[in-house]
Amino acid sequence: MDTVIKTYELTKKFGHITAVNSINLEIYKGETLALLGPNGAGKTTFISMLSTLVKSTSGTATLCNIDINRDPLGVRKKIGIVFQEPSTDDLLTARENLYLHSMLYGLNKNEINKKIDEIMGIVGLYERKDDFVRTFSGGMRRRLEIARGLLHEPQVLFLDEPTLGLDPSSRKNIWQYIKYIKEKNKTTIILTTHYMEEADLLSDRIAIIDYGKIVALDTPNNLKNKLGRDIVILKGDISEEIKKLDFVLNVENIEHGCKITLKDINKNLKELINKAGSFEEIEIRRVSLEDVFFKFTGHKIEEGKENNGIFETIARYKTTGK
Amino acid sequence: MINYTAIYSLILREIKVFLREKERILSILISPLLFLFVIGRGVKAEVAIHNYTYQQFIFPGILAMVILFTSITYGLYIIWDKRLDFLKEVLVAPISRATLFWGKAIGGIFGSMIETIILILIGSIFIIKINLLQALLILISAIFISTMLISIGLAIGGKMKSMEGFGLVMSFLTWPMFFFSGALFEIKDTQHYLKIISMINPFTYCVDIMRKILINYSSFNIYLDIFMIFLWLIINSYIAIRIFGNLQQTK
Numbered sequence: 035m036d037t038v039i040k041t042y043e044l045t046k047k048f049g050h051i052t053a054v055n056s057i058n059l060e061i062y063k064g065e066t067l068a069l070l071g072p073n074g075a076g077k078t079t080f081i082s083m084l085s086t087l088v089k090s091t092s093g094t095a096t097l098c099n100i101d102i103n104r105d106p107l108g109v110r111k112k113i114g115i116v117f118q119e120p121s122t123d124d125l126l127t128a129r130e131n132l133y134l135h136s137m138l139y140g141l142n143k144n145e146i147n148k149k150i151d152e153i154m155g156i157v158g159l160y161e162r163k164d165d166f167v168r169t170f171s172g173g174m175r176r177r178l179e180i181a182r183g184l185l186h187e188p189q190v191l192f193l194d195e196p197t198l199g200l201d202p203s204s205r206k207n208i209w210q211y212i213k214y215i216k217e218k219n220k221t222t223i224i225l226t227t228h229y230m231e232e233a234d235l236l237s238d239r240i241a242i243i244d245y246g247k248i249v250a251l252d253t254p255n256n257l258k259n260k261l262g263r264d265i266v267i268l269k270g271d272i273s274e275e276i277k278k279l280d281f282v283l284n285v286e287n288i289e290h291g292c293k294i295t296l297k298d299i300n301k302n303l304k305e306l307i308n309k310a311g312s313f314e315e316i317e318i319r320r321v322s323l324e325d326v327f328f329k330f331t332g333h334k335i336e337e338g339k340e341n342n343g344i345f346e347t348i349a350r351y352k353t354t355g356k
Numbered sequence: 357m358i359n360y361t362a363i364y365s366l367i368l369r370e371i372k373v374f375l376r377e378k379e380r381i382l383s384i385l386i387s388p389l390l391f392l393f394v395i396g397r398g399v400k401a402e403v404a405i406h407n408y409t410y411q412q413f414i415f416p417g418i419l420a421m422v423i424l425f426t427s428i429t430y431g432l433y434i435i436w437d438k439r440l441d442f443l444k445e446v447l448v449a450p451i452s453r454a455t456l457f458w459g460k461a462i463g464g465i466f467g468s469m470i471e472t473i474i475l476i477l478i479g480s481i482f483i484i485k486i487n488l489l490q491a492l493l494i495l496i497s498a499i500f501i502s503t504m505l506i507s508i509g510l511a512i513g514g515k516m517k518s519m520e521g522f523g524l525v526m527s528f529l530t531w532p533m534f535f536f537s538g539a540l541f542e543i544k545d546t547q548h549y550l551k552i553i554s555m556i557n558p559f560t561y562c563v564d565i566m567r568k569i570l571i572n573y574s575s576f577n578i579y580l581d582i583f584m585i586f587l588w589l590i591i592n593s594y595i596a597i598r599i600f601g602n603l604q605q606t607k
């Protein structure tokens with residue numbers, strides 16, 4: 035497999051905070067890599083360095099064999115990016131935003147209008163294309179931004195929480211389109227998200243990043259299999275005995291009970307229940323990506339909320355001034 | 357290195373934004389018009405210089421002042437682009453930072469031109485006769501003066517983190533540049549120290565060339581004026597491009 039991105043001890047420090055800590059990572063042509071990690075883990079910083087918007091403190095990376103520090107312009111010619119934070123121009127209309135983008139990226143003049151119409155249709159903004167962006171809702175703006183990032187069909191695409199704040203049906207549309215682009219152009223995609231479903235659906239590999247380090251890297255299935263296949267959640271007064279059973283891989287104490295990961299559930303469930311003592315409630319389910327996430331980061335994540343929470347925003351504002 | 361399509365598109369953006377933000381045009385005209393009609397009229401009787409009324413004498417300086425304020429303000433507005441994160445989109449585009457700089461700089465000339473035309477109209481109605489050739493020469497000079505001054509604004513704006521610095525730049529740079537330029541007085545007749553400061557000040561030569569065009573009077577040789585404006589244009593744009601080269605995402 036061809037390597038598209040390779041990082042060498044890539045590091046970024048902001049004062050005493052190490053946002054990205056000596057990351058060595060290889061990303062292959064045509065694959066979609068999802069970066070998962072709690073708020074402040076360093077996902078955006080990592081992407082910013084690869085897209086030459088932030089200079090690394092030490093270490094470097096190559097993108098299509100071009101060094102990000104030596105030839106940033108060369109790197110920028112290969113990439114497209116959808117930023118986590120809004121970056122469309124309020125003072126222009128949606129169409130003007132896309133037009134400006136097309137010109138900056140040197141798209142063929144005769145095709146620009148056709149392409150803009152097409153992509154506006156895909157993100158469902160065709161009727162609003164001549165309206166000012168400042169009159170758009172948050173989700174519409176987001177869709178416009180995705181349209182813009184995809185417009186010039188780059189070889190490498192960075193999507194920083196692309197579907198943040200989108201309604202379920204827009205989200206599905208965007209997913210479909212991302213898949214389509216990937217199939218059609220063999221685009222290499224680096225995606226960050228807090229939606230596990232999205233990572234599961236879109237990515238070939240997942241990198242979990244915590245405190246600027248990659249703590250796990252594998253396909254979604256392998257990651258889940260590492261935890262075991264099934265989870266049993268028992269509520270009530272559970273006996274300590276179960277920890278000693280040889281088919282039990284992991285026991286985690288939760289409110290009013292415990293969460294047990296085990297092997298061969300068909301064979302072993304009965305014995306587990308026998309040993310568990312008096313329980314009031316039982317829930318059995320497959321290991322999900324979310325379980326993997328908790329396992330490796332040990333933090334709680336609530337879908338969507340974490341990112342828009344007012345306290346998070348204030349806290350982040352105070353620490354980073356953004 | 358320079359991508360002309362990109363420059364063209366950046367210019368187009370600036371012109372559209374300028375035309376949509378009409379309040380900016382008016383707000384910039386207020387101080388110069390106060391100078392022209394309050395101070396200009398108020399002291400006219402006492403100091404008539406070289407057969408011109410004081411108001412006529414300062415008019416070229418006020419014209420240049422309008423270009424100064426428009427240009428510096430425009431340059432500093434790049435901080436807004438940073439704040440609105442629009443700059444990120446341009447920074448990540450496959451264009452060199454020199455291209456970005458020239459797109460921004462030339463894009464700002466349009467604003468200065470509009471303001472200059474307004475001033476020429478006001479001047480020719482109320483203050484002094486201006487013929488077509490003069491108007492043309494003024495506009496041509498305004499192109500280069502404006503680019504030279506915009507470069508200063510962009511260089512500072514590129515370095516600044518927040519809009520709070522805006523007021524500081526206006527008080528500690530723009531106003532002093534105006535006051536030490538001879539816009540309101542004749543440089544030859546002043547104190548030695550004022551003269552020296554004026555000669556370092558790039559804006560002095562802008563005022564001087566306008567005065568030469570409008571009332572055929574100047575403190576310096578016209579070729580010196582042209583030379584100095586171009587010299588400063590090269591220096592300022594060089595510095596600004598260097599600063600643009602180091603622009604990073606700040607959030």
Ligand SMILES: Nc1ncnc2c1ncn2[C@@H]1O[C@H](COP(=O)(O)OP(=O)(O)OP(=O)(O)O)[C@@H](O)[C@H]1O
Nearest residue numbers: 048051053072073074075076077078079353354606
């Ligand atoms: N410009 C900056 N100045 C100072 N510190 C910064 C800056 N940008 C990021 N940081 C810090 O670097 C760390 C990583 O931030 P980053 O934005 O990369 O996290 P993230 O993984 O993208 O988080 P989120 O999920 O909230 O988007 C954080 O501790 C943040 O405070």
Ligand SMILES: [Mg+2]
Nearest residue numbers: 077078079118
């Ligand atoms: Mg982020």
